[in-house]
């Protein structure tokens with residue numbers, strides 16, 4: 594069976610995931626339905642179950658735009674990955690699970706909006722069209738175990754580590770294994786070389802590219818301010834971090850305009866800002 598070595602620098606994007614067996618045909622995507630920095634233990638357990646069962650990557654997906662773009666970058670960089678096991682419970686605010694399923698089924702339109710997604714801002718502006726289409730052909734199935742928002746029953750397949758482990762195991766069998774309506778087996782690597790790309794911030798005003806108005810949701814400037822470095826160094830062009838926070842919630846600046854936020858120690862703050870701002 595054809596397997597390929599992963600390229601240098603793989604996985605190209607950082608995030609809340611763990612790397613397992615690079616030759617495995619499956620990645621696990623746990624929807625993160627909270628907006629603070631703590632990952633609920635039951636979701637952490639799912640991530641580890643995926644890894645223990647032999648996934649290539651096992652991680653959290655929080656947003657329907659930048660989070661999804663990073664996941665796509667990491668998957669198309671490893672042609673061995675042919676399946677995604679989708680689990681956890683849907684995040685009511687961002688609907689990243691539904692966005693992923695619609696992306697696979699329908700793709701994106703000319704404005705890079707995921708067709709028929711009900712998520713608030715399902716735009717993939719920061720990836721090449723090539724990467725999006727490659728993702729849609731490389732992945733042969735999303736094994737959908739996702740629970741409804743707010744589900745607490747740990748025996749539901751999407752919250753059951755054993756079910757997630759069984760899904761992963763099924764994906765790397767040599768003969769097809771029936772699993773919850775899917776026939777899963779390892780068909781070998783996608784027949785094209787790794788596609789190595791990173792998310793590039795191209796959209797400074799995404800709502801203009803989309804031809805839509807920016808989201809009208811109310812965001813607290815104080816909450817945004819608390820995620821900033823707080824040094825008032827002015828390198829973003831604003832006199833204070835507080836002023837920068839005001840510009841962020843008006844979408845007149847982006848998190849990348851603060852050079853300090855790009856440092857690894859602010860990874861979590863940057864992720865939280867992306868979630869809050871819906872970018």
Ligand code: SF4
Pocket residue numbers: 821822823824825826827828829830831832833834837850851852853854
């Ligand atoms: S560059 Fe960042 S740390 Fe400096 S003032 Fe602007 S927001 Fe604050």
